Amino acid sequence: MFTTLKRDIQAALDRDPAARSALEVLVCYPGLHVLYFHRLAHWFWNRNLKTLGRAISHVGRFLTGIEIHPGARLGQGLFIDHGTGVVIGETSEVGEDVTIYQGVTLGGTSLEKKKRHPTIGKGVVIGAGATILGPIRVGDNSRIGSGSVVVKEVPPNSLVVGVPGQVIYRDGKRVPPSTDLEMTDMPDPAGKAIRCVLERLQELEKEVETLKKELADSHAPYAPPSRYHSPRND
Known part of the structure; x- marks a missing residue:
């Protein structure tokens, strides 16, 4: 013992x-x-x-x-x-x-x-x-x-x-x-999921900016043509 x-x-x-x-x-x-x-x-x-x-x-x-x-x-x-x-x-x-x-x-x-x-x-x-x-x-x-x-x-x-x-x-x-x-080659499912979310977020941000621009253009005030403007020159 x-x-x-x-x-x-x-x-x-x-x-x-x-x-x-x-x-x-x-x-x-x-x-x-x-x-x-x-x-x-x-x-x-x-x-x-x-x-x-x-x-x-x-x-x-x-x-x-x-x-x-x-x-x-x-x-x-x-x-x-x-x-x-x-x-x-x-x-x-x-x-x-x-x-x-x-x-x-x-x-x-x-x-x-x-x-x-x-x-x-x-x-x-x-x-x-x-x-x-x-x-x-x-x-x-x-x-x-x-x-x-x-x-x-x-x-x-x-x-x-x-x-x-x-x-x-x-x-x-x-x-x-x-x-x-x-270890460096092992899959990282959490990291992959986060990257996918970030990539999708960037795409959505671009789509939102495009929609904002289109909406702003559609509500732009009407500007009458200038009196010096001649349709014949179009």
Whole structure:
């Protein structure tokens, strides 16, 4: 137990530059506290005391703002930084030395009682607000960008960004655009809609100006021809 605690504290010290001492991590880091709530809940869950496991998990969620189902399997060296809003589903599996930032969801996509949550490999970093859905695997040492939504397998040593998540780097090399979309090439439906509205607005403004001019011409006062004007010269 003390060896595991030491490793958990060291993970925070290694990966959070704001951590100043082991005592600070032990007292002030909810990401550390929730791990021990989870380990206790997981112990009861595996011994078929599932309601008690859920109750302990619920207390941990109330105190830390981090929800980890007691059925989830977490590796050693997991560091949950800040942690508020993190949700880890029942059949999730998280490898060793993983880093998870606030707002991350490891969610399911099925109502069937089977493996329906992600498997996260060793050394993975999951950015704030990222969502990983379904029984997919994120390969070892991959990085998931903040706000990304991942719904398909991620190879090891990859960088994933976007909605839906796309691999843009693999093994330190940029993935060709023909294989995966780059973030700059991804469609922006909101931006496209705004551009269409602006273009239509410009057209309407031109039509209004034309109508104003025609209306002004139709109401122009009648000007009689000059007495020096000769119709024969027309």
